[in-house]
Amino acid sequence: MRAFNAELSKLFSLPGIWLAFLIGAIAPAVIAALDSIAEKEEIIAGVSTRLSEVGYIGLVLGVQGVIILGVLAVSSEYLTESSESGGGQQITTSLTVVSSRLHFLLAKAGAVTVISILLCIVAIMTTVSATHLVLGEYAPAFEWQRLIGAICYWTFTALLALGITLLTKNGIIPLAVLMINSSVVSFSVLLYRVTKLAVYLPDRAGAEMFMFTSDTFTGSLFVRYNTPFTGGLVMLAWVVVIFIAAAIVFHRRDVAA
Amino acid sequence: MSVSSSRKITQILGAELDKLVTLPLIGLTLMGTFILNLALAAAFTSAGLQGAAGTQSILNIGLASMGYLKAGFIILGILATCSEYTGGQIRTTLTTIPWRGFQLSAKHLALVIITIPVAFIIAASGILYTFIMMRDTAEVIEIDTMIKPLLGATGYLTLTTLLSAAIGALLRRTTPALVVLLGYYFIVSPLTRVFLPSIKNYLNFFPDTAGSYMYMPPSSDELNVLTPMQGTGISMIWTLSFITVAIVFYRKRDA
Numbered sequence: 001m002r003a004f005n006a007e008l009s010k011l012f013s014l015p016g017i018w019l020a021f022l023i024g025a026i027a028p029a030v031i032a033a034l035d036s037i038a039e040k041e042e043i044i045a046g047v048s049t050r051l052s053e054v055g056y057i058g059l060v061l062g063v064q065g066v067i068i069l070g071v072l073a074v075s076s077e078y079l080t081e082s083s084e085s086g087g088g089q090q091i092t093t094s095l096t097v098v099s100s101r102l103h104f105l106l107a108k109a110g111a112v113t114v115i116s117i118l119l120c121i122v123a124i125m126t127t128v129s130a131t132h133l134v135l136g137e138y139a140p141a142f143e144w145q146r147l148i149g150a151i152c153y154w155t156f157t158a159l160l161a162l163g164i165t166l167l168t169k170n171g172i173i174p175l176a177v178l179m180i181n182s183s184v185v186s187f188s189v190l191l192y193r194v195t196k197l198a199v200y201l202p203d204r205a206g207a208e209m210f211m212f213t214s215d216t217f218t219g220s221l222f223v224r225y226n227t228p229f230t231g232g233l234v235m236l237a238w239v240v241v242i243f244i245a246a247a248i249v250f251h252r253r254d255v256a257a
Numbered sequence: 258m259s260v261s262s263s264r265k266i267t268q269i270l271g272a273e274l275d276k277l278v279t280l281p282l283i284g285l286t287l288m289g290t291f292i293l294n295l296a297l298a299a300a301f302t303s304a305g306l307q308g309a310a311g312t313q314s315i316l317n318i319g320l321a322s323m324g325y326l327k328a329g330f331i332i333l334g335i336l337a338t339c340s341e342y343t344g345g346q347i348r349t350t351l352t353t354i355p356w357r358g359f360q361l362s363a364k365h366l367a368l369v370i371i372t373i374p375v376a377f378i379i380a381a382s383g384i385l386y387t388f389i390m391m392r393d394t395a396e397v398i399e400i401d402t403m404i405k406p407l408l409g410a411t412g413y414l415t416l417t418t419l420l421s422a423a424i425g426a427l428l429r430r431t432t433p434a435l436v437v438l439l440g441y442y443f444i445v446s447p448l449t450r451v452f453l454p455s456i457k458n459y460l461n462f463f464p465d466t467a468g469s470y471m472y473m474p475p476s477s478d479e480l481n482v483l484t485p486m487q488g489t490g491i492s493m494i495w496t497l498s499f500i501t502v503a504i505v506f507y508r509k510r511d512a
Contacts, residue, residue: 016432023440034452061444068436075432080344087344172282172336173289175435176328183443187325190297193304 003098007073007111010090016072024065024119029126032058036134043138054140055131056210059150060182062123066116066154067178070161073112075171091255101251105166109159109243116158120151149209149228156206156235157182163242166250206235266363269354273367282336283371290329291379297322298383302390316406318391319384320472323410326379327465330372330414331438334421337368339431347512357508361426365500368422369415376414380407409471409485416468416496423499427506441465461491468492 011017032055039054077091098104128142157178164174181187181203191198198204208231277283301321341347354360384403421438428434446465460466461483470488483491 019433019436023436031448031452034448038452061448064436064440064444068432072432170282171432172332172435175432176332176439179436179439180325180328180443183447190300190304194300 003103003107004110006097007107008114010076010094011069011073011111011115014072014076016076017069020065020068020072021119022065023068024062025122025126027064028058028062028123029130030058031061032127033130033134036131040135040138043135054135055127055142056146056150058127058130059120059123059153060207060211062127063154063157063182064179065119065123066158067161067175067182069116069119070112070158071165071171071175071178073108074162074165075169075175078169089255095255102247105247105250109162112158112162113155116155117151120154123154124150145228146210149232152232153206153209153235156202156232156239159239160202160242163239163246166246167242200234202235202238205231205238207231209235266359269356269359269363270367272354273360273364274370276340277337277364277367277371280336280340282340283333286329286332286336287375287379290326290333291382293329294322294326294379294383295386297325298386299390302387305387305391316384316403319387320380320406320410322383323380323413323469323472326383327414327417327442328439329379330376330418331421331442332435333372334368334418334423335425335431335434335438337364337418338422338425339429339434342429343431351512358504361504361507362500365419365422368418372415372418373411376418377407377411380410380414405485406472409489412489413468413471413492416492417465420464420492420496420499423496423503426503427499464492464495467495 035057036054077094078089081088094104095101098107124142124147131140161174161178164178165171168174186203188198188201188204191201192204209228298319301318305318341350350360351357384407421434424438425431425434428437442465446460446463450460450466461470467483467488468491470483471485471492
């Protein structure tokens, strides 16, 4: 428990974390508001087809915030200080204090999970209010199952980012790959055009927890393949696999290596 | 000891090149980009082969991976300038080269020298792979029609790298610079195109959209497209103004 508190305090004192909070809380609302404006015109024109998706698109893209959170949580530990302040790495101090590497990892994962759940709840509140503000009487009711799906999606993504960064020890590459992959031009969409197996990639499967409920959304790309529950399970399986791999590597690897 | 100014510039440029070449992450990034580009070209080619055969040109498919490719060059640009600030390298640099404007310009020049051949090779490899795989199905195109978009793609990647380097020099920290640039290129820019079609004409004047006209094959259905030369001009103005701002800040600010 003390290790968990320490991890929380370390995370909150990172300067980059405020960027993550800002993006995580504001971006979904802005995107949802823009989408709602576009949607409102369609409703008035009577050609609306995707009312049930409004707002959720913001939550898909707002996941950037927790990606930054997950990556920074690990990469900040491995950042080498300047030679003027000793050239050390935070990880050596952390492991001196919490000598069990498994405990350290669990505390870190716990802290990231808690923060991403809270961040997602904030994001949902801003998104829902933004949608209601713009759409007014047309605003769709937000079902709580889908909102819980969104929270799971955010949490799993943060844990994936954490696990991958633990393997690479450097924040740049996971940050770039994950940010691009959660954007509009994601790799999964591209791979989907090559092989249908791409629906089992973590982001595509995870998004099914709360997206793709209507069949009318643009094109065959967004056809639902798994139920929300199996989608969540597939993504959880990815998280578990990457986490076990990261835990083994972290357990065996020399910190200085 | 007095050194003539032309010799001085050569020495600064040599030092900057040396620093860039010896950064291990830059080599890794470029190699990763190269491999990733081939994998993406393979994916796009296979998707193209599955689609209606012969309808898409080799160039379109070969250059389709450009959208992802620029991420590698954004990282390259950011690394080049931000690496000075991790640790105290910047103070050593400025002790030996106390002319800040010169130093940052030389860094950008060194970056250009490295980026142009690499960007050319990477962009060409994507097209070449597509060409080999699709020779039988798609319409064969002449070499000289291939050269122009290829040069445009090289120029686009180089300008993107320079822009990222300038932003990196302004922000001085790797992660925020990376988040800002990737967020702009991969999230904000595509989204505004989807959600705000009314300002589409103005979007053409933003660096990434303008730059993309440098390699895009001309399409007839759009009214407000720019010619490759206009695209080059606009994105060059963006890059140069960002570099200028970066140099002004660099000269004024405490290192």
